[in-house]
Amino acid sequence: MTAPDVALYVGVDIGGTFTDVVVMDEAGHVVTDKAPTTPHALEDGVLDALSFAAERRGLSLEELLARVAALGHGTTQATNALIERTGARTGLLTTLGFGDTLFVQRLLGFTAGTPAEQLGWYSRRRYPEPIVPRHLVREVPERIDQAGNVLLPLDEAITRRAIAELLAEGVTALAVSLLWSFRNNAHEQRIAEIAREAAGDDLFLSLSSEVNPVLGEYERTATTVLNSYLGPTVNRYLERLDSTLRERGFRGTFSVLNSIGGVMTARDAARRAVLILSSGPTGGVIGSRYLAEALGHANVITSDMGGTSFDVGLIVGGRPLVAGVTGVGRYHVSVPMIDIRAIGSGGGSIASVVDGLIRVGPESAGAHPGPACYARGGTRPTVTDANLVLGIIDADAFLGGRMPLDREAAVAAIEEHVAQPLGLTTLDAAAGIRRIVDAQMADTLRELTLGRGHDPREFVLYAYGGAGPMHCAGYGSDLGVAKIVVPATSMAQSAYGALTSDIHHSAERSRIVRGGGGPLPGWHGIDPAIIADQFAGLEDLCLEALAANGVAAEDSELARSVDMRYRRQTHQLIIPLESGPLDAAAIRDLVERFEQAYERAYGRGAGFREAGIELITFRVDAIGRTRKPRLASTRAGLPASRRRRAIYDEREREWVDAEVVDWSNLSPEERVVGPAVVEHPTTTVFVDRGQAAQVDGYGNLVIEGRAA
Numbered sequence: 042m043t044a045p046d047v048a049l050y051v052g053v054d055i056g057g058t059f060t061d062v063v064v065m066d067e068a069g070h071v072v073t074d075k076a077p078t079t080p081h082a083l084e085d086g087v088l089d090a091l092s093f094a095a096e097r098r099g100l101s102l103e104e105l106l107a108r109v110a111a112l113g114h115g116t117t118q119a120t121n122a123l124i125e126r127t128g129a130r131t132g133l134l135t136t137l138g139f140g141d142t143l144f145v146q147r148l149l150g151f152t153a154g155t156p157a158e159q160l161g162w163y164s165r166r167r168y169p170e171p172i173v174p175r176h177l178v179r180e181v182p183e184r185i186d187q188a189g190n191v192l193l194p195l196d197e198a199i200t201r202r203a204i205a206e207l208l209a210e211g212v213t214a215l216a217v218s219l220l221w222s223f224r225n226n227a228h229e230q231r232i233a234e235i236a237r238e239a240a241g242d243d244l245f246l247s248l249s250s251e252v253n254p255v256l257g258e259y260e261r262t263a264t265t266v267l268n269s270y271l272g273p274t275v276n277r278y279l280e281r282l283d284s285t286l287r288e289r290g291f292r293g294t295f296s297v298l299n300s301i302g303g304v305m306t307a308r309d310a311a312r313r314a315v316l317i318l319s320s321g322p323t324g325g326v327i328g329s330r331y332l333a334e335a336l337g338h339a340n341v342i343t344s345d346m347g348g349t350s351f352d353v354g355l356i357v358g359g360r361p362l363v364a365g366v367t368g369v370g371r372y373h374v375s376v377p378m379i380d381i382r383a384i385g386s387g388g389g390s391i392a393s394v395v396d397g398l399i400r401v402g403p404e405s406a407g408a409h410p411g412p413a414c415y416a417r418g419g420t421r422p423t424v425t426d427a428n429l430v431l432g433i434i435d436a437d438a439f440l441g442g443r444m445p446l447d448r449e450a451a452v453a454a455i456e457e458h459v460a461q462p463l464g465l466t467t468l469d470a471a472a473g474i475r476r477i478v479d480a481q482m483a484d485t486l487r488e489l490t491l492g493r494g495h496d497p498r499e500f501v502l503y504a505y506g507g508a509g510p511m512h513c514a515g516y517g518s519d520l521g522v523a524k525i526v527v528p529a530t531s532m533a534q535s536a537y538g539a540l541t542s543d544i545h546h547s548a549e550r551s552r553i554v555r556g557g558g559g560p561l562p563g564w565h566g567i568d569p570a571i572i573a574d575q576f577a578g579l580e581d582l583c584l585e586a587l588a589a590n591g592v593a594a595e596d597s598e599l600a601r602s603v604d605m606r607y608r609r610q611t612h613q614l615i616i617p618l619e620s621g622p623l624d625a626a627a628i629r630d631l632v633e634r635f636e637q638a639y640e641r642a643y644g645r646g647a648g649f650r651e652a653g654i655e656l657i658t659f660r661v662d663a664i665g666r667t668r669k670p671r672l673a674s675t676r677a678g679l680p681a682s683r684r685r686r687a688i689y690d691e692r693e694r695e696w697v698d699a700e701v702v703d704w705s706n707l708s709p710e711e712r713v714v715g716p717a718v719v720e721h722p723t724t725t726v727f728v729d730r731g732q733a734a735q736v737d738g739y740g741n742l743v744i745e746g747r748a749a
Contacts, residue, residue, distance in 0.1 A: 049108045050669060052540030053087055054115040054321055054533065057407055058348025058389055059507055060086035061533030063540050064094045064105070069670040071740075072097050073533040075440070075507070075723050080409065083118070083278065084285045093443075106290040111667065113539030115298040115324035118278050119271045119317050123370040126170060128270035129214040129245060132207035133173045134200070134232060135262065136220045137180040143173060143266060146373070147259045153371040169371035172270050177210060179203035181232070189224035195231055204232075204239050214245040214269040218262040223254035223551055245272045252315065253375055255658045256551035260366055260375035267372060268315040276311035283307055298538065300378035302327045302361060303545020303664065306590060315376060318369050322352040322381045324538030326361050329503045331541040332528055334359070335672060335739065340500045342486060342522070345534065346509035349405040351386040351482050353489055354379060355500075365604055365615050365658075377547065377615065377660065382489050386481050388412070388425040388508035392455070392474045394462040399470075401478045413454035414446040422458050424478050426451035427471040428511055432688040433718060433727050435701075441722030472691035479515035486520050494641055497522055505531035507724060514715070514729040514744060529740035532723035544665035546586040548579040551658045555608060556632070558653030563632040564625070567656070573623040575659040576601055583663030592665030604658040605635045607649050613657050614638050672739050681706040688716060690730070707736045715746070 052063040059075045060083075074097060076089035088102065095105035122128045135142065146153075150168045181200045184193035207215065215236055222229045229248045236246055246269070253264040283295050296304035300319040310317050325345040333341050333356060341356040355362045364380040366373050385403020389412055392401045401424065406412050410419035412426050414436070428434045429451045436446040452467055460470035490497040502522040504513030510527045517525045530537040554571060557563035580599055587597050601620070606613035616635045621627060636648050681703045688699040700717040704726070712735050713719055715728035719742060728734045732746030 047108065048110040049105065050540055051091070051109050051112045052115070052324070052533070052536035052538065053090070053112065054324055054535035054539060055083055055086065055117060056321065056347045056507075056535070057117070057350070057405065058387075058411065060090045061536040062087075062090040062094045063530055063533045063536045064098065065540060065670055067670050069672045071530060071537075071672070073530055073536075073723060075533060077444075080407075083116075084282045087282065088285065088289070103290040106286060107292065109291055109293045111294045111296070112286070112291065113296050113298060113304050113542055114282070115321045115535045115539040116278075116317065117321045119275050119314050120319065120321075120369070122271055122274045123172070123267065123318070126172070127274065128172065129273040130177075130210075130212050131173050131214040131216060131266060131270045132177045132179065132210070132212040133262070133266055134179050134181055134203060134215065134217045134219075136184065137182045139220065139258070140175075140178045140180045142218075142259050142262050143178070144168070144171065144175065145259070146263075149259070149373055150371055153368050153373070172372070173216070173266055177207060177212060179207060183219060183228045185219070185221045185225045185228065187221055187224065189221065191225070191227070195228045197231070197235065200232055200235055201239070204236050208240055208244075213243070214247075214273055216247045216249075216262075216266040216269040218249040218265045220258065222248070222250040223256070223261075226250035226254075245269055245276075247272065252313065254550045255375055256553070257366075257375055260373045263372045264315055264374050264376060267318075267369075267374060268313065271314035271318075272311060275314040275317065279307040279311055296544070298324050298327070298542055299545060300367075300376070301363065301545060301547060301662070302330075302379050302542065304539065304542045304667075305545065315374060318374060319367070319378055319381055321535050322354075322383065323379045324535030324542070325352065325505060326354040326356070326379050326381065326538065327542050328530065328534045328538030328540075329505075329528070330356055330359070330361060331538070332503075332526075332530075332672075332739075332741070333501075336526070336737070336741075338501045338526075340495075342490065342497065342500045342502045342520075344482070344486065344502060344504050344509055344513065344516070345506040346482065346504075346512055347387050347506040348389040348508070349385065349387045349407060350383045351485065352381050352383045353485055354381045355489060355493075355495065357495070363615055365613065377549075382485060384481060384485050386424075386478050386485075387506075388428075388511075389423050390478065392422045392424070392427065392459055394459055397463070399459060399463070399473050399477055401474055401481065412451070414448065414451040415444075416447040416450060420454055422451070422454040422474070424474060424508065426454055427474040428508075428725075430455060430467060430471040430689075431475065431691070432686060432696075432699075433511060434725055435686070435720065438720060468689050469694065472689065472694075475512075475515070476691060479512055479519065482512065482516040483519035486516065490520075494644075501526055503528060505534035507532060510724050510726040510742075512727070514727050514732055517744070518729065518732075523745065525744040527726050527742040527744065529742075532721060541669055543667050544587065544590055544592060546583050546590075546663045546665075547660060548582040548586075548663075549658055549660040550575065550579060552656075554656040556628075556654045556656075557650065558608065559651055561653075562629075563636070563650055563654035564629045567628050567632075567654075569623045569625055569628055572628065572656070572659070576623065576661060579659060579661040580663075583661050587663050587665045590665060596666040598664040598666070600662045600664070602660045602662070603631065603656050604660070605631075606655050606657060607639075608653040608655050610652075610655075613655075614642065615660075681708070681711055686718065688718065690716065692730075704736075704742065707742075709736055709738060711735065
């Protein structure tokens with residue numbers, strides 16, 4: 042039971058298969074639960090998950106919602122709208138002569154998103170389906186140069202005609218991306234005034250000088266177009282969810298997790314929809330960082346295996362790695378996002394036989410019809426079906442017994458689609474499915490760590506998601522990590538990240554500043570006053586945004602960074618700039634740290650300081666600290682219930698007698714020795730032979746032992 046006056050804090054994350062929820066009270070006690078995602082009415086799945094969590098706290102849904110002080114939401118709504126091409130009908134206005142920018146994509150779209158093994162297959166290469174068809178692009182006469190000077194005034198008559206034509210075509214969203222608008226936004230602002238005169242507030246409008254005022258014509262245009270394309274869809278969804286929650290008694294603050302690791306108001310999320318494109322996976326990394334701070338882990342590999350995908354990220358020195366440009370839906374978005382690598386390996390990934398070999402994913406059975414064992418009409422085998430056949434999942438204990446599974450359906454699916462075509466037994470086919478998906482995930486983790494110069498043995502592996510704890514013993518030992526942490530919130534880690542995130546606003550602007558070259562050091566010729574001036578304006582914008590969200594000055598924190606590269610290079614690195622006065626010493630330190638980061642990324646000796654340095658984009662991230670309880674510590678209690686179950690050992694190819702332990706009652710004094718299964722109402726953890734597991738002081742399960 043929960044006392045009537047105790048405030049609750051809630052995180053919600055909607056995945057492809059399940060909707061997860063985390064509820065934390067003022068004392069730091071956590072309850073997690075989940076319900077099947079309802080794709081055609083996502084708010085229904087949210088209410089179902091909240092109802093289950095309320096029941097576990099002895100409350101009705103209305104009683105729980107009435108006590109929620111803050112609700113953070115991670116969502117894949119924007120990503121799904123892009124993948125499924127269900128965004129708004131969008132038009133694009135751009136500078137005369139540059140209407141094909143979005144379609145040429147600097148040739149990047151030709152191979153974007155193509156699996157590495159298919160890059161050499163010319164016939165597999167395709168440009169992505171346009172989010173704005175060419176007949177909805179209009180070019181307007183105007184020209185501003187790189188210094189911000191007006192070379193050709195905006196032709197307002199042609200602009201009015203172009204907007205009228207697009208409205209007649211049924212456009213409900215408009216993107217405006219003019220050349221060098223980030224140096225002088227006057228023409229874009231005038232177009233916005235004309236558009237509002239013609240269509241009023243019914244037209245969703247995005248200006249590149251507001252959405253993405255940075256260098257890079259294609260990326261800036263793509264980012265702005267995506268914002269308009271996704272904005273109306275995201276806005277309708279968030280309004281519907283907010284209304285539904287408030288009808289059931291919710292009176293707290295409602296915020297949405299963005300892709301850089303903070304939360305924003307629902308209103309801001311609708312206006313800047315492009316910022317929530319990787320909202321869901323980001324939550325897992327942020328929840329892991331919050332936990333890592335408590336556990337004292339500076340270097341963490343995050344691994345999230347859900348129903349449809351396997352998402353991985355890195356926390357180095359306490360900070361998640363961030364990418365300045367990210368490929369999403371085969372377009373390139375130039376807003377900073379936490380760098381997350383994803384492959385189609387999840388519990389719902391479908392297994393098949395291709396050219397005499399077992400292939401797992403990327404196709405997924407999703408929530409409907411789901412794996413064959415869900416008995417919802419699915420007939421093709423998945424990773425979940427394999428785990429059920431091998432005895433790792435208990436058919437009667439799935440989701441705490443709320444969703445019994447059909448083992449015979451799983452056996453039949455694997456037998457028909459994998460075992461018979463390959464002449465294997467059903468058990469060996471199921472074991473093969475499991476080994477292959479583990480190997481695929483281990484390969485992805487190696488690419489993220491070794492491929493970037495990081496030794497995985499220096500990291501702790503965090504495993505979460507509905508299926509991650511079931512497979513981490515395999516891909517973790519294959520990777521060679523010494524310690525695996527399955528968080529107490531692992532079954533809803535992304536939702537936990539939404540709960541623990543702070544308010545985050547960022548502002549950026551491009552201006553090329555050059556220094557060094559030849560025998561001169563990189564900082565030579567860089568005027569600190571120019572750098573200080575760039576940051577001053579950005580900091581004012583961020584502080585105004587935090588104040589508008591009710592964040593007090595003492596709860597605000599600003600972080601500065603610069604996108605830097607060697608002169609004449611194409612790509613840049615994001616380099617943090619330390620706080621303090623921006624004098625010559627600060628600029629020298631910035632350049633030295635860029636050169637160190639460059640050689641860490643590309644190898645010792647790769648730097649070429651004789652080329653000179655370019656500072657490209659200046660960025661300020663503003664953090665508004667939110668109230669959130671600290672995690673409660675675990676106390677020793679009654680010994681956890683233990684029983685035995687037969688599990689198929691895929692290496693020995695025989696059934697073994699394994700211990701099955703109830704996670705809910707485990708105390709730090711108890712040890713679980715593999716092979717064993719640790720069961721929770723919403724997840725299952727497999728502990729392999731040669732490994733042992735114990736809960737720590739916060740209730741997380743720590744696995745140590747066998748490593749490759």
